[in-house]
Amino acid sequence: DLDDVTMDYVDDHPVPGPEPPQELTGPYAAEIKSHLNSTFGLKAFRKNQFEAINAAMAGRDVFVLMPTGGGKSLCFQLPAVCRGGRTRGVTIVVSPLLALMHDQVNGLKEKNIDAVLLTSNTTEADARQIRDRVYSREKPTFLYVTPERLKVSASTKSMLSYLYRSKELARFVIDEAHCISTWGQDFREAYQNLHTLREDFPDVPIMALTATADRKTVDDILDRLGMRDPATFEQSFNRTNLYYSVLPKRSVDEMVAFIKQSHPNQTGVIYRTGRDKCEKLAQQLRQKGLKADHFHAKMDNDDKERVQHDWKKGKIHIIVATIAFGMGIDKADVRFVIHFDLPKNMDGYYQETGRAGRDGEPANCILYYAYRDLQPILKMIRDTKDPNTTPASIERQERAVRAVIQYCENNSVCRRTQILLHFGEKFDKKDCHGQCNNCANEGLLVTQDVTKEAKAVLGLVQSLERGQENVTVDHCRNIFKGANLAAVRDKRHDQHPSFGAGKDMPKELVELLFNRLLYLDALVEKSVQTNSKWHVQYLKLGSKANSFLTGGKTLQLSHRPKDPKGGGKAKVTKGLKKSAAPPQEQERPRSLYADDDDDEIQWSPKK
Ligand code: ADP
Ligand code: MG
Ligand code: ZN
Numbered sequence: 001d002l003d004d005v006t007m008d009y010v011d012d013h014p015v016p017g018p019e020p021p022q023e024l025t026g027p028y029a030a031e032i033k034s035h036l037n038s039t040f041g042l043k044a045f046r047k048n049q050f051e052a053i054n055a056a057m058a059g060r061d062v063f064v065l066m067p068t069g070g071g072k073s074l075c076f077q078l079p080a081v082c083r084g085g086r087t088r089g090v091t092i093v094v095s096p097l098l099a100l101m102h103d104q105v106n107g108l109k110e111k112n113i114d115a116v117l118l119t120s121n122t123t124e125a126d127a128r129q130i131r132d133r134v135y136s137r138e139k140p141t142f143l144y145v146t147p148e149r150l151k152v153s154a155s156t157k158s159m160l161s162y163l164y165r166s167k168e169l170a171r172f173v174i175d176e177a178h179c180i181s182t183w184g185q186d187f188r189e190a191y192q193n194l195h196t197l198r199e200d201f202p203d204v205p206i207m208a209l210t211a212t213a214d215r216k217t218v219d220d221i222l223d224r225l226g227m228r229d230p231a232t233f234e235q236s237f238n239r240t241n242l243y244y245s246v247l248p249k250r251s252v253d254e255m256v257a258f259i260k261q262s263h264p265n266q267t268g269v270i271y272r273t274g275r276d277k278c279e280k281l282a283q284q285l286r287q288k289g290l291k292a293d294h295f296h297a298k299m300d301n302d303d304k305e306r307v308q309h310d311w312k313k314g315k316i317h318i319i320v321a322t323i324a325f326g327m328g329i330d331k332a333d334v335r336f337v338i339h340f341d342l343p344k345n346m347d348g349y350y351q352e353t354g355r356a357g358r359d360g361e362p363a364n365c366i367l368y369y370a371y372r373d374l375q376p377i378l379k380m381i382r383d384t385k386d387p388n389t390t391p392a393s394i395e396r397q398e399r400a401v402r403a404v405i406q407y408c409e410n411n412s413v414c415r416r417t418q419i420l421l422h423f424g425e426k427f428d429k430k431d432c433h434g435q436c437n438n439c440a441n442e443g444l445l446v447t448q449d450v451t452k453e454a455k456a457v458l459g460l461v462q463s464l465e466r467g468q469e470n471v472t473v474d475h476c477r478n479i480f481k482g483a484n485l486a487a488v489r490d491k492r493h494d495q496h497p498s499f500g501a502g503k504d505m506p507k508e509l510v511e512l513l514f515n516r517l518l519y520l521d522a523l524v525e526k527s528v529q530t531n532s533k534w535h536v537q538y539l540k541l542g543s544k545a546n547s548f549l550t551g552g553k554t555l556q557l558s559h560r561p562k563d564p565k566g567g568g569k570a571k572v573t574k575g576l577k578k579s580a581a582p583p584q585e586q587e588r589p590r591s592l593y594a595d596d597d598d599d600e601i602q603w604s605p606k607k
Contacts, residue, residue, distance in 0.1 A: 024045075024050055026054050027084065027085070028053075028054060028057045028058075028082065028084045028085050029050075029054075031082050031083065031084050032050065032053055032054070032057075032078060032082065035078055035081055035082060036078065039078075039081055039111055039112075039113070040074065040077075040078065040111065041111075042074075046070065046071045046360075047070075047235055048064065048066065048075075048233040048235055049071055049074050049075055049078075051231075051233060052064050052075040052207075052231070052233045053074075053075055053078050053079050055231035055233075056075070056076065056079045056085075056086070056171065056205065056207055057079050057082060057084060057085030057086055057087060058085055058086065059085065059086035059205055060205060060229070060230065060231045061205055061206050061207070061227045061228050061229065061230040061231070062075070062205070062206075062207040062208075062230055062231045062232075062233070063207075063208050063209075063218075063221070063222060063227065063230040063231070063232045063233070064207065064208070064209040064210075064233050065209075065210060065211070065212075065218065065232075065233065065234040065235065066209070066211060066233070066235055067211050067235075067237050067239060067354060068211045068351060068354040068355065068358075069239070069332075069354060069355070069357070069358030070211070070235070072175070072209040072211075073104060073175075075207065075209065076091065076093065076171070076173040076175075076207050076209070077108065077113075077142075079091075079170075079171070080113075080141050080142060080170060080171070081113060081141060086170070086171070086205060087170055088167065088168065088170060089139070089163060089166075089167065089168035089169050089170040090134065090139050090140060090141065090142070090143050090163055090168055090169060090170055091141065091142050091143070091170045091171050091173060092142075092143050092145060092160070092169065092171070092172050092173065093142055093143070093144045093145070093173040093175060094144075094145060094146070094147050094150060094172070094173065094174050094175065094191075094194065095144065095146070095175040095176060096146075096147065096175075096176050096179045096188050096191070097176075098119060098121075098146070100175075100176075100330075101117055101119070101144045101146070102117065103330055104144065105117045105142070105144055108141075108142060113141055113142070114140045114141045114142070115140060115141060115142035115143075115144060116130050116133065116140045116142070116143055116144070117144045117145075118130055118143060118144065118145045118146070118149055118156065119145070119146045119148075119149055120146060120148050120149050120152075122149075127155070130143075131155060131159055134159050134162075134163065135159075135162065139168060146190070147179075147188060147190035147191050147193065147194060148190045150190070150193070150194075151190045151193040160200075160201065161200075164200075164201050164204065169201060169204045170204075171204065171205050171206070171207060172197050172201070172204055172205070172206045172207070173206075173207045173208075173209070174191075174194060174206065174207070174208045174209070174225060175209050176209070176210060176211075177208035177209055177210040177221045177225070178210040178211075178212035178217050178221065179191045180192065180194060180220070180221055180224050180225065181216075181217045181220040181221055181224070182220075192224075194224070194225060195224055195225065195226060197225070198225060198226035198227075199226070206225055206226075206227055206230075208221055208222075208225055208227065208230075211351075211354075214423070214424075215424060236420075236425060236427075237350070237420055237423050237425055238416055238420060238425075238427060238431065239353075239354065239357065240435070241357045241360055241361060241362050241363060242353060242354075242356055242357055242362075242363055242364075242365050242435070243362065243363070243364050243365065243435050243436065243437075244353070244365050244415040244416065244419070244435070244436040244437070245364070245365070245366050245367070245415070245436065245437035246366075246367045246369050246407070246408050246411070246415070246437065247366060247367070247368055247369065247437070248368070248369060248370070248508070248511070249340070249368035249369055249370040249373070250368075252281065252284055252285075252288075253288075255270075255338065255340065255368065256285065256288045256290065258366075259290065259318070259336070260289075260290075262336075262364070263335050263336050263364070265317060266317065266333075266335040266336065267311070267314070267317055267318070267331065267333055267334050267335055268317065268318045268319075268334060268335060268336040268337065268338065268356075269318070269319050269320075269321060269325065269334060269336075269337050269338070269352075269355060269356075270292075270318060270319070270320045270321070270337075270338045270339075270340055271321060271322070271323065271325075271337070271338070271339045271340065271341070271343070271352055272320060272321070272322060272340050272341050273322065273341040273342070273344075273376070273377065273380070274322070274341075275296040275297075275298050275322060277341070278294040278295070278296050278320045278321060278322060279294045279296075279320075281294075281320045281340065282294040282318075282319075282320040285318060285320065290317065290318055291315070291316050291317040291318065292316065292317065292318040292319070292320060293307050293310065293311070293316045293318075293319060293320070294307070294319070294320045294321065295307050295308070295319050295320070295321040295322070295324065295325040296321060296322040296324050296325075297322065297324035307319065311331070312331055323344075323348060323352065326351065326352065326355070330358070331355075331358070332358045332359035333358075333359050333361070334355055334356045334357065334358065334363060335356065335357070335361075335362075335363050335364065336356060336363060336364040336365070336366065337352060337353050337355055337356040337363070337364075337365050337366075338364075338365075338366045338367075338368065339352070339353075339366070339367040339368065340368050341373050341377075342367075342369070342370075342373040342374060342377055342401065342404055342405070342408075343367070343404055344377060344397070344400065344401055344404070345397070345400035345401065345403065345404060346400070346403055346404060346407060346419065346422040347400075347422065349367070349404065349407075349419070350419055350422070350423070353365035367408065369408040369409075371405070371511075371514075371515040371518065372473070372537075374401065374405060375525060375527075375537060377401050378398060378401065381394055381397045381398060381401070382394060402519075403422070405515075405519060406519075407419070409512065409515060409516065409519070410438075411437075411438055411441075411445065411558060411559065411560065412438060412445055412447075412558045413429075413438060414427070414429035414432045414436055414438055414439050415432075415436035415437065415438050415439075416429070416431075416432045416435075416436055417429055417432075441560055444560040444561070445558050445559070445560055446558065446559060446560070446561055447556055447557070447558045448509070448556065448557055448558075448559070449554065449555070449556050450505075450509070450513055450555050450556065450557050451548070451553075451554040451555050453501075453502055453505060453513060454513060454517060454522070454548050454555045455548055455549060456480070456498060456501040456502065457476075457480055457501075457502070457513065457514065457517060457523075458517070458522060458523070458541065458545050458548055458549050459498060459549070460476065460479060460480060460496070460498040460501065461476060461523060461539055461540065461541055461545075462541055462545070462549070463496070463497075463498070464476070464496075465540060465541060469491075470528060470536075470538040471493075471538060471539055472536065472537060472538060472539060473514060473518075473525065473537070473539050475487065475488070475493075475539075476514075476539050477510060477511070477514055479493045479494075479496060479498065479499055480498065480500075480501055480502040480510065481500070481502055481503060481505075481507070481510055482494075482499055482500025482501075482502070482503040506559070506561050508559055508560070508561070509557065509559050509561070512557050512559055513555075513557060516555065516557060517542075518542075520542075520544055521542040521543050521544040522541070522542050522544045522545045522547070522548055523539055523540070523541065523542050523545070524539075524540055524541070524542040524543075525537040525538065525539060525540075526538050526540050
């Protein structure tokens with residue numbers, strides 16, 4: 001059963017004690033603290049920052065694993081402006097994205113810290129100016145350089161050799177270090193070359209930083225960079241200030257109402273899977289009075305930059321984007337991240353939601369879930385034009401999407417527990433403090449045996465199939481529910497013996513039942529071409545139908561029935577400000593299974 005996977009260990013997980021108060025001691029503590037306030041304008045260290053800085057100044061190799069937004073930059077930026085310990089000379093920072101480097105260099109300059117940037121796009125004149133500075137006595141504190149430049153540019157290499165001979169290489173910093181690993185999605189060819197740093201400059205300490213927790217990747221990073229007995233700082237991937245919820249996807253209007261009520265004039269990102277969908281939704285939002293624009297990979301660079309700039313400056317509040325909008329976006333006050341389509345995998349989901357609340361203030365992460373969103377994604381995976389795709393990689397991606405479905409439909413296990421499990425982290429739901437919509441609504445959960453109902457649904461589909469009738473999931477659900485709809489009457493399905501067999505079930509439970517039967521392959525949706533243009537998904541019996549119909553298999557479902565007075569109320573806990581109140585699980589407006597205006601059941605095949 002779906003719930004089993006994550007339930008296994010929840011009970012035997014030891015309860016961690018409270019965190020000890022931070023003690024800032026050691027030979028460099030005073031200098032480190034003074035720069036935190038005076039140079040960086042910050043009040044206190046976040047977890048592991050002080051310790052990582054200390055280890056760096058002591059001249060050790062340092063490995064920092066921190067979630068996105070955790071504050072990795074400070075770990076290498078602060079030591080560079082200190083004088084004590086191992087800080088003499090230029091700090092070389094390697095980073096994979098130009099936008100990211102520009103942001104950091106500009107940020108440093110604003111703090112009056114001397115930083116220069118060398119990329120493959122740097123003009124020869126600018127590069128010479130940078131070299132002149134490096135060879136002079138007025139050396140920059142930071143040299144940001146792309147891995148490509150480091151790999152191919154002879155002048156860059158001789159510059160490093162010069163610094164090394166003069167003992168003016170303070171440290172190599174490898175940001176987004178997972179890009180070195182072929183295990184990950186973000187593998188970068190030029191990162192591979194970074195192993196030469198340790199070989200060519202053996203005495204220079206290395207600091208590697210990443211937000212990718214996968215154990216294999218971490219070992220790979222340490223290995224490939226040749227790190228020696230690194231001081232390692234790893235921390236929980238739990239983002240305590242994020243409220244996670246999964247809500248049934250109903251309509252754009254419902255989402256707009258939520259945004260207007262809970263996040264007026266606040267910054268947010270809405271993720272969608274297609275370019276057209278992004279443009280269309282952004283336009284809808286504007287029509288409804290929200291300041292929104294779209295972002296996707298097919299836009300030209302000027303447009304991309306304009307949108308990002310307007311968003312950063314607050315001229316636009318909401319960006320409707322594909323996952324192309326992501327790495328390198330450093331806007332601290334994102335108050336909500338909404339997924340209006342199904343994410344492709346849990347890793348991506350975590351990364352995308354991680355862009356909310358980087359300032360540590362409360363933020364909402366909402367996934368609007370509809371089972372029907374699965375089909376278009378599976379189709380996208382299978383129809384890929386990527387020449388590197390193999391049957392095995394398609395299967396892997398399909399499994400990854402199904403894990404997202406499992407997450408969405410599991411409304412009993414703490415959402416944090418489920419998310420963090422994907423990073424190999426055991427999370428005790430006590431530490432969630434009601435900051436997910438499963439913990440917040442825990443008392444309202446009811447588990448019910450629905451074997452009889454499952455058999456009724458399968459019997460209905462079986463008899464329609466025997467009568468050679470093609471019906472959609474929605475239509476079938478309406479028959480089962482006994483809905484008084486023209487579409488049902490027209491086909492005389494109100495005369496069917498199973499009409500209304502599920503009329504006493506709460507509608508959420510009916511929806512859950514159909515989804516679960518689809519998930520378990522007791523039901524399948526088959527794509528049928530109705531005319532030259534349109535494909536329709538029709539509901540048929542799946543390979544596992546007989547295990548219910550004749551095999552004695554049973555089915556239990558956990559769900560939250562609505563209370564008669566109007567709703568499972570998500571608690572607003574103390575830590576969460578009113579402005580970021582979690583969305584309520586509202587009654588469905590309008591008709592029973594009327595689809596919203598983004599109905600994805602039909603689509604025209606791309607030719
Ligand atoms: P990461 O690289 O880990 O994703 P960043 O270094 O970009 O994170 O930092 C994310 C945000 O957190 C930035 O806006 C940064 O200014 C802020 N930040 C970092 N350290 C602290 C701190 N000790 N106190 C307050 N804000 C911090
Ligand atoms: Mg970073
Ligand atoms: Zn929880």
